[in-house]
Amino acid sequence: MRIAIAADELAGVAALLGERLRRRGHEPVPHGVLAEGERDDWAWASESAARDVAEGRAQQAVVCCWTGTGASIAANKVPGIRAALCGDAATAAGARRWNDANVLALSLRTTTEALLEEILDAWFAGAPSEEAEDRANVAHLGEIGSG
Numbered sequence: 001m002r003i004a005i006a007a008d009e010l011a012g013v014a015a016l017l018g019e020r021l022r023r024r025g026h027e028p029v030p031h032g033v034l035a036e037g038e039r040d041d042w043a044w045a046s047e048s049a050a051r052d053v054a055e056g057r058a059q060q061a062v063v064c065c066w067t068g069t070g071a072s073i074a075a076n077k078v079p080g081i082r083a084a085l086c087g088d089a090a091t092a093a094g095a096r097r098w099n100d101a102n103v104l105a106l107s108l109r110t111t112t113e114a115l116l117e118e119i120l121d122a123w124f125a126g127a128p129s130e131e132a133e134d135r136a137n138v139a140h141l142g143e144i145g146s147g
Contacts, residue, residue, distance in 0.1 A: 082138070
């Protein structure tokens with residue numbers, strides 16, 4: 001699977017993302033500080049990764065900034081994106097299941113290498129729920145703000 005990745009600085013686990021995704025059989029598509037010649041500010045880098053997902057150049061994305069909050073907010077501004085800031089594996093699994101999240105946001109400050117492994121394992125093991133109530137909630141996200 002093609003996974004867009006973005007970070008605004010090479011702090012914390014940012015430099016590990018590409019290798020950890022390749023190890024899992026994915027093809028990383030780098031943005032921000034991870035791509036030569038791109039603007040590395042969190043809003044621009046996260047938007048680029050999210051647009052890859054929204055426009056079909058990648059199936060999912062992982063976006064990072066110091067807290068993960070700004071990266072998540074920027075990604076969520078792109079129509080069709082459901083970015084989730086995940087600080088642990090249980091949150092990542094829930095974001096995939098109940099929210100059909102297609103962008104994982106991470107904090108470069110708090111995500112350790114061990115935690116990164118757990119979060120990525122849970123994220124990629126997860127799948128969207130088939131429950132009608134869950135599907136209705138995800139569908140409603142596309143309706144919010146469109147009227």
